[in-house]
Amino acid sequence: APSARFTGDSFVLPAGARRGIPVVTVNMNAAKMTLYRIGDRSLAQLLSGYQFLHQLDGYDISTISDQMGEPVWSGTLDIANDLNKEVTTSFPVDEAIPQRKPGVYVLTAQPVDDKSDDYGSRATQWFVVSDIGLSTYTGQDGLNVFARSLGSAKPIPGAELTLLARNNEILGTATTDAEGHAVFNPGLTRGENGMVPAVLMAKQGDNDFVFLDMGKAGFDLSDRGVEGRASPGALDVYAWTERGIYRAGEDVHVAALARDGAAKAVENLPLTFIFT
Known part of the structure; x- marks a missing residue:
């Protein structure tokens, strides 16, 4: 047939x-x-x-x-x-x-x-x-977008980016810099229900257009045994004691370091120790 x-x-x-x-x-x-x-x-x-x-x-x-x-x-x-x-x-x-x-x-x-x-x-x-290849990375600083040419792999400057929500609202717009890089505010990716990011669109001129489905799961290496420690966020605290076992009535000597996202010391930050 x-x-x-x-x-x-x-x-x-x-x-x-x-x-x-x-x-x-x-x-x-x-x-x-x-x-x-x-x-x-x-x-x-x-x-x-x-x-x-x-x-x-x-x-x-x-x-x-x-x-x-x-x-x-x-x-x-x-x-x-x-x-x-x-x-x-x-x-x-x-x-x-x-x-x-x-x-x-x-x-x-x-x-x-x-x-x-x-x-x-x-x-x-x-x-x-299209000749636009899109890559996205989500971090503490927001949604990082990189646009490169599919033909030459060179960065694409001046590409117009639009982030659409599931309900078709425009969450934000950006333009790539000379390195083909643009950043969307982290708050734009935290929407719920209809405001969840759904599509990232890229446009260069009137003819070149491509999109990225933001609803799909990102690439995760944790199942390869290389997940590393969890991202601490804006503040990171590392605490330790001078030894691991204590008897009742003994003093516990504990120290802690507080660092920000750039690993710089944070001054005048109240810390609360909870012993269980």
Whole structure:
């Protein structure tokens, strides 16, 4: 039977080369292709649902078309068919969207005159076209963002960053410096319910756009046995006694050092010792 599929779930296409998305078909002379765009203001709604990076059925596609995005291109892709063999054909992204806008694109493929019902999944490829690579690190000073070129790995200065909450509120904006670095206030990452950070968007000019899903778990090395000691916060206290075992009635000689986040001494800080 005629069928179509895409080759993977990787969704970032390079911005510096001629772009094409491979479509793998069997027993099809042409494929019906439809391209949708979901704007940057709908990303929080998209990532909070179940559709992102999944294969979509007719109902999901109608939801995206009617509520979150819009169809931007539709047509057929000619295929050099080979009976009962898989044939890979490149879909020319540059010709379909010569002028890109910020957002996520969804490309679907199905046989021409497909008679299957709308509840079946269609071949779906999610993608963005960008040269911006984002890395984030959370620390006591807030959310640190680094933007680098995917093509050259060099820092990207002047990239416009926007942190969106789950309810689509803008939590904060920033611009990367000459080192491609920007910092968001730590309070912006401590929201609850609808104010939890959901999406970090980066934009450079009118064409280059990418985003980072802030709802996913960060990379954690603690399961590798190298978690280290817990981060102390703004103050760190180290206390010790001159020995470990005491008899009733003996004096306990205890000392303590108080340091701030830069490991500098903190003066005139009241300390409370609790002996159990």
